[in-house]
Amino acid sequence: MLIFCPREIQSVGQLFKRAGLALLEAKRQRDGEPKRFCAVLEQKLEEDITLERELRLAIDSGALSLHLQPQVGAQHEVIGAEALVRWHHPQKGMISPGRFIPIAEHTGLILPLGAWVLKEGCRLLGEWQHDTRLRDLKLSLNVSVRQFQQPDFVEQVTTTLRATGAPPERLTLELTESLLMSDPEGTIDKMQRLRQLGIRFALDDFGTGYSSLAYLKSLPLDTLKIDIAFVKDLTLDMQATPIAATIIALAESLGLDVIAEGVETADQSTVLARLGCHVYQGYFFSKPAPAAEFARLNSDSSPTAS
Known part of the structure; x- marks a missing residue:
């Protein structure tokens, strides 16, 4: 009120x-x-x-860009990346996603914004197929609750994959616990239809929501992502380590991969490895970089693992 x-x-x-x-x-x-x-x-x-x-104009005019943050394996080799949308305003400079994403969600602009991210991400995956050192990398895209709940979302993804030549098995859609709990039956149906195309799914920020473990077992997931809040406190908070260990053990019991996001120090990486997590994402390895820079750096490096 x-x-x-x-x-x-x-x-x-x-x-x-x-x-x-x-x-x-x-x-x-x-x-x-x-x-x-x-x-x-x-x-x-x-x-x-x-x-x-201004955001509406930015979406329509192509003024947004994708920055990619590497996801690395046990030997710190790049195995994929998460795509993060960035908005560089011509007068105001870089505007934080924490500022414009909530506005997009409140106003419905999250739908055209999400559609742009999907199209641009798949375009990149399609381009990578022409580079022997990029073609095996995976790309993760975040999907909002509102975007995923569109009746024709599966058709949108299918059409975009065909138009861009992106291999679906290299695409991971990152979902949140709030999405999974808002419409369980509809969510599972769409996930299964997309899984038939070869698309993979990651549950983002796991441990911060209220998802049922019994329900989690029924989802066609591939990966759990340990939330940055737990990773940040690994070497500071005695309770953070058992929480991370529990998530890793849960993922293993369900046959899922696990990624720790927000890794900023060597000590955090060491603790995670000891707990059994061997895929990482965070500033310790690399800040998000423009897509063209990410492609150049990884094209020039040694071959990556698939």
Whole structure:
């Protein structure tokens, strides 16, 4: 609930403007807690509206880009990458995904944004097939709840794969626990249909949600990703190590691979290896790099493992 105080208004035009902004914010709230509409909130809403308009233009004009963060194996060899969308604004510079992704989710722009990421990611996979040192790499793409729940999502993926020549067995779709729990039957059906194409699935940020272990067993997953929160505290928090060990053991019992994300130090890598995790992603190995730079670096390096 938003508490709107019109006594601060100095003109009829300002009254209508604030009323519209207050209504917009009230629709976006989910916690139900009373909040007072004030100048600070007004400024934030105006910035969001401007950013929404500019993001829409950025998607339509191709102003976004994909940066790739390597995923490495036990010998620190690159075996794949996760694609991360980046937006370099012509005046504001690089805008954090943490800033524009929530806006995209609130406004529905997450659908055209997700479609662009899927198309661009598959285009890269298709291009990699012409390079002997890139063709065996896997590429992971994040899929939002709203995007995956589209009735024709399987058809969208199928059409994109055919148009780009991307090998489906090299594509991994990263899903969240919230998606898996929102529509269990529909999610499993779509996953199975996509699995028939050869596509792989990873459960992102595992351990931060509320998924049932019994339900997890029924999903056609390939990989669990240990959330960065657990990896970060491996050498600092006594409770983090057993949590990571439990996730790794669970993955092994289900016949799943496991990837630790957010690895930033050699000590974290060492602890993870000792626990049985042998695939890593994080700044210790590489920051996300523009797709062209990632391709150049890995084309110039020794052959990678598949």
